[in-house]
Amino acid sequence: MKIGIVANITKESVMEVVAAFIKKLKQNNIDYFLTNSLHETKDKIKIAIDDDFVVDDNELYQLSEIIISFGGDGTMLATAFNAHKYDKPVLGINLGKLGFLVEADVSQLDVVFDAIKNKNYTIEERMIIEGDCTDYKCEKMIAINDLVIDKGGWPKMIELTVWVDEEYVTTFTADGLIVATPTGSTGYSISVGGPIVNPQADVITLSPISPHSLTVRPIVLPSSSEIVIKADSLHKDLKVNCDGQRSYSFPPPMEIKVRKSEKSLKLVHTSLTTYFETLRKKLLWGIDTRYSNKGNKK
Missing domain, CATH: 2.60.200.30 (Probable inorganic polyphosphate/atp-NAD kinase; domain 2)
Known part of the structure; x- marks a missing residue:
């Protein structure tokens, strides 16, 4: 498996998160590709990066089997726009505010990694x-x-x-x-x-x-x-x-x-959450704030 890594380098602590993820990939002998922007800031993530893993954006989307986006919804949208050109699936890790489009929060990184490693995920197609x-x-x-x-x-x-x-x-x-x-x-x-x-x-x-x-x-x-x-x-x-x-x-x-569009967007979906759960948690949809949590079904 080959993983493409895209990250919003303006996000606080994103480099540390990327470093932790790269470390897991190396420990499990999983190939990965990084964009030039990440390579240029490698000194900040305190990890040795082999230049063979650094490619330009077009090569990253072309060579990777799964693209992982580290950032918020804006980063996810930009990544997804590029990924759909090459018909590649995208998985988002949230380091932003709302994170409605992403699959998981940064606190769930270990669970996401295990799902990818064990191929315990599905590909969901979205209209464009x-x-x-x-x-x-x-x-x-x-x-x-x-x-x-x-x-x-x-x-x-x-x-x-x-x-x-x-x-x-x-x-x-x-x-x-x-x-x-x-x-x-x-x-x-x-x-x-x-x-x-x-x-x-x-x-x-x-x-x-x-x-x-x-x-x-x-x-x-x-x-x-x-x-x-x-x-x-x-x-x-x-x-x-x-x-x-x-x-x-x-x-x-x-x-x-x-x-x-004749082409659709492919998103990697794990068992971490469901659409309606995301609606409730992120947008508070259907949650009556007049009552305590006991009055709202989980």
Whole structure:
């Protein structure tokens, strides 16, 4: 087995955690690869690193069988975006704040290692969406969590028109629109009133951002839908961002076509937790804080 290690080196104590994990890999004769950024900070982790294990990012994703991401949800999203290009599974270890997307916290590192070593895990596939700007030349926009069209630096609202499978849906004014996967339903989408969607559901959600209407509500669509969104503004440009990490600017009016990607994201899933347990622990979903823990089933 060959393990690729990606880490957010800005996180406090991440180097010590990576060092401990590398030590376990060496003790069990498991091959691994490190990104150049980790190699450049090897003096901080107080461990000898053979240069043969250091590769550039593309090689790491290409050569590894499993990619392990050390950091928070942002690190996990960035790692997953790169890993999906090579159809490689990802496992996240949380050193951040919420850690909703990751598989385990750093305190569970030993258990995670044993699961990987003994191949006691499953590969879970998650939907990815992609967007194409029909008016301007642009690379294909890939989103694991969400694709967001927003007003950018303009203080006023923008006009949005939506079609689904060539059928006109509606036109409304708002600060923007979130197109989310089930995985992304608990991200930006939930903050604007979007629904929580089980990641195994095969749907896409549209959630308006601060619409200027009480009747414009989030909607859930089949993943087979082809969604066309036209955005117009009096400002010089409109913004489209994917997962809050990759941003694009287009002069208005612009039209974007969104659909389910043929490729899926592969996540390594152990028996450490379940989706609903994560909802309860991370988002306190369904927990009535008026009662003690005795009143809430575990």
